[in-house]
Every structure is written in C-alpha cells, then in structure tokens.
Amino acid sequence: MFETGSLYERFKLVSNINPELLNRGILHSKLIRSKMAVDSAKEAIACWEKAVQKERDGSMNDAIKFYREALKTHEDVEKLYRNKLLEEYSLHEGLGKLQLKQSGSEEKFDHDNKERCMDPCWLLNILPNDILARIVHFVVLQSGESWLQLSLTCSTFNHLCFHETDPYRTFAHLIYPKQCYDQTSLSLNGVSNLQVLEDNLWGNNYPQMLKKRPYVKFEGLYISVVNYLRYGANENGSRSWINPIHMITYYRYFRFYPDGRCLRLLTTDEPSLVVSHFSIDTPPKNSELCHWSLGFDHGFGHLTITRSSSKYRFVEELQIKDQGFRIHQRLKWLSSIIVDKEGEVTECSMKKEKPFFFSRVRSYVSAS
Structure with a gap:
C-alpha cells in the first residue's frame, strides 16, 4: 500500500508540471546534443586532417593512429572531410567567378560596353x-x-x-663545374681533360647534355622515407591468438655541397623538424659528415658517398635517375658496404631501403 501510494504521488507530481517548461527542457536537451554533435564532427575533421598531413610526410604509423582516433570520434568523418573539401573548392570557384564578373562589369562601366584589348x-x-x-x-x-x-x-x-641555346649553355656552365668527379675514375678511363670529353660527347648540344648527363642538386635535400612492418609478441599471460604488428617509419637525409662534402642523417624525425636547421654549420644530433663523388658508370650518374670512423669505412653507392618528367630527381640504391681495418667487406641489406627524392628548399638556394 505504501509503494502504491508512493508511485501515485510521483505521477501526480509529474502531471502537475507546466507543459511549457517541459517543452523548454526537451528543446534545451536537443540543443545540447546538437552542439555536442557539431563539436564532435569538428574534432574528428581536425584529427583526420592531421592524419592526412602525416601520410603526406610518410609517417604512416602516426597517420593510422590519427585516422583511428578520428573514426572513434565520428564514424562518418571521411564523408564530412570530403564534404568540407568540396565546400571549400566550391567557395573558391565561386569567388573566382565573382571577381571575373566584377571586373567585367567595371570594364563595361568604364568603357561604355566596348570591348577593351x-x-x-x-x-x-x-x-x-x-x-x-x-x-x-x-x-x-x-x-x-x-x-x-x-x-x-x-x-x-x-x-x-x-x-635559344644561350640559357642552356649558361645553366650547364653553372651546375657542371660544381660537380665533384672521382679522380681515380677519370684516370682509369684515360680522361685528363673533362672539357674535351664533354665536347666529344655533346658538342654544343647543351639541351641534350642537361637531359642525359646527371648532376647532383644543391638547392635542397634528398629524402628517403622507409616504412616497414615488424611483428611483435604478446605479453606474458595474454590469451590473444593475434600478435601485435608495429609499423616502423624512419627517414634518411642527404644534403650535398659543391666542395665535395655531404651531410647525412638517419632519424625518425619528420622533414618539418629537420629541414630548417639541416646544415654543416648547424649539424643536427647524430648527423654524419661524408664525402661524395661522381663516377662514369651509369652515364655519369654513379654517386659514391663515403664516411669513416675509428674502426670502419662506410661506402654507399647510388644512381642518379629521373622521376617522371623531373630529370635527375631521384637517387636509387645500388649498394652499401662496410670495410674494416683488415679490409674485410660486409654488405648491408637493401631489402627495406627506399630511393631518395629531391625536395627543393628556398633557404638553401643562396647557400649553394
């Protein structure tokens, strides 16, 4: 009897609530839920944009982490991101058309509807x-x-x-004297004067020389992004049948100088953290100073990079190649060896290594 009376009293109390106040409460709760949904969508899109940037930088592990976080925040985040890009593109296109219309109307007004050349x-x-x-x-x-x-x-x-021929000749005379050729290779091939060899091979055809004769670029960095999977092990006592998988990402950087020196760095830091201070004057931590030279193999595109320590000598050989329409833009691995004091040679595995791609840096132009 007591419980029935208690329920009755509760029902009576609820029934006496002003309907207008009740509707306001429902509306307020809907507004709160709507605001939370908007905030969740914005947070998910921001996280998705970070993932896209990480993917562009080659940091796939971080990209996957941000993609997952974005999907957890909002399951339709990819659709929202695409809609945002479409809206931005439409807005940009609309502004362009509006500017054209405004300029056209002003021109008609100024010149009494007469076409103006x-x-x-x-x-x-x-x-x-x-x-x-x-x-x-x-x-x-x-x-x-x-x-x-x-x-x-x-x-x-x-x-x-x-x-015209003069611009090609000017550019060839600008870049090729800065190239460092291996003197041993010159002697073995019986070349005492490089200028004579150039005249015999290309003559005055400087466009063909620039297209066929590789050269090292100094106005930026050569960057190699390496991603590979490493299988881990479960913790002790774990009942999972699936072993964890880790995606490893690291970067290799080369910056060449006309005097034959080269700055080398192997790190997990992204280019945005390295490029600004990657210089011989301000060498990053764990960077190494090397020496480079070009040989006659692979059409003058055989690049050799050497460095030494107290116990070993490291020799890395690469080939300068094109990247689509961009000539001499890529460095392809040929070999990497280690030579100890006794002369014993150890070859390093090239299975996981990726080619280098040149990236121009404006602040390096004046230094080169």
Missing part, C-alpha cells in the same frame, strides 16, 4: 631581344626555378628561355 607590354616593345636575352641570362644564373618562372610570363620570354 589588353595593353601590350611596353618593356618588350622598347627593349631589343639582345637586352631581353641578357635578362634571361642573369635570371638563369639565379636558379633553375627562376628560369622556369620567367618563361611562363609571356610568349616572348618563353621563346628566349627555351628556344
């Missing part, structure tokens, strides 16, 4: 081609990137940059 470049009309060619010459001396950017400005500069 673009004014020709007065500089190209005033200066003769000889002066423009000298401009191209000094731009090429700055960097290859400046050469390319100048060629994209107009058809006149494009013709002067890529349809």
Whole structure:
C-alpha cells in the first residue's frame, strides 16, 4: 500500500508540471546534443586532417593512429572531410567567378560596353631581344626555378628561355663545374681533360647534355622515407591468438655541397623538424659528415658517398635517375658496404631501403 501510494504521488507530481517548461527542457536537451554533435564532427575533421598531413610526410604509423582516433570520434568523418573539401573548392570557384564578373562589369562601366584589348607590354616593345636575352641570362644564373618562372610570363620570354641555346649553355656552365668527379675514375678511363670529353660527347648540344648527363642538386635535400612492418609478441599471460604488428617509419637525409662534402642523417624525425636547421654549420644530433663523388658508370650518374670512423669505412653507392618528367630527381640504391681495418667487406641489406627524392628548399638556394 505504501509503494502504491508512493508511485501515485510521483505521477501526480509529474502531471502537475507546466507543459511549457517541459517543452523548454526537451528543446534545451536537443540543443545540447546538437552542439555536442557539431563539436564532435569538428574534432574528428581536425584529427583526420592531421592524419592526412602525416601520410603526406610518410609517417604512416602516426597517420593510422590519427585516422583511428578520428573514426572513434565520428564514424562518418571521411564523408564530412570530403564534404568540407568540396565546400571549400566550391567557395573558391565561386569567388573566382565573382571577381571575373566584377571586373567585367567595371570594364563595361568604364568603357561604355566596348570591348577593351589588353595593353601590350611596353618593356618588350622598347627593349631589343639582345637586352631581353641578357635578362634571361642573369635570371638563369639565379636558379633553375627562376628560369622556369620567367618563361611562363609571356610568349616572348618563353621563346628566349627555351628556344635559344644561350640559357642552356649558361645553366650547364653553372651546375657542371660544381660537380665533384672521382679522380681515380677519370684516370682509369684515360680522361685528363673533362672539357674535351664533354665536347666529344655533346658538342654544343647543351639541351641534350642537361637531359642525359646527371648532376647532383644543391638547392635542397634528398629524402628517403622507409616504412616497414615488424611483428611483435604478446605479453606474458595474454590469451590473444593475434600478435601485435608495429609499423616502423624512419627517414634518411642527404644534403650535398659543391666542395665535395655531404651531410647525412638517419632519424625518425619528420622533414618539418629537420629541414630548417639541416646544415654543416648547424649539424643536427647524430648527423654524419661524408664525402661524395661522381663516377662514369651509369652515364655519369654513379654517386659514391663515403664516411669513416675509428674502426670502419662506410661506402654507399647510388644512381642518379629521373622521376617522371623531373630529370635527375631521384637517387636509387645500388649498394652499401662496410670495410674494416683488415679490409674485410660486409654488405648491408637493401631489402627495406627506399630511393631518395629531391625536395627543393628556398633557404638553401643562396647557400649553394
């Protein structure tokens, strides 16, 4: 009887609540849930973007961790991320069309709906081609990137940059004297004057020389990203039948200097943590100073990097190769050996190693 009365009293108390207050409470709870869902979506998208950046850097282990965290936060995070990219692209495209419409309306207003042709470049009309060619010459001396950017400005500069011999000759005379060739290899091949060999092989065909004759680049870093799986073991007392799997990621860095020196680093640090201070003047921790030289094998593209310690001498051999349309952009492993004091040679396994790819760094241009 007491329990029945208690339930009755509770029902009576609830039935006396103002319906308006009850609706407000329900609405407030819905708003709270909606806000929590929005915050959860934002957090998941931010985590997904971190994962994408880690994947671009080659840190697959961290990328997987952030992907999992994002999926735990919101199961449809990939769809939300794609929608965000689509909205940003649509907004950017819409702004571009709006600017075109505004410029078109202003032009019509200023010129009474008459079509207006673009004014020709007065500089190209005033200066003769000889002066423009000298401009191209000094731009090429700055960097290859400046050469390319100048060629994209107009058809006149494009013709002067890529349809004349002088820019190619200037660039060849800029980069090839900085290459360090192995003197032993020169002697074995009976080459006493490298200039004579160049004339015999390519003559004045400098575009063909730049395309076929590899060279080491100094305006950036060569980076190799290595990912591999390592199988672990379960803890003592674990009943799991599945062994854990670890994804290992590490990076190799090479920075070459025209004087024959090379800075080498093997680390787990990502490029964003290494590039800014990777220099002989400020060498990172655990970096090693090496020496490099080019040989005649593989069409002048045989690169040898050596370093020594108190007990061993390390010799790494690579080949300069193209990466698609980017010439001399990649370093392919050939071998890596260790020579002790007695002359005994030990070959290192190349099974897990990956090729190096050149990445240009603006702050290195002036130093090279």
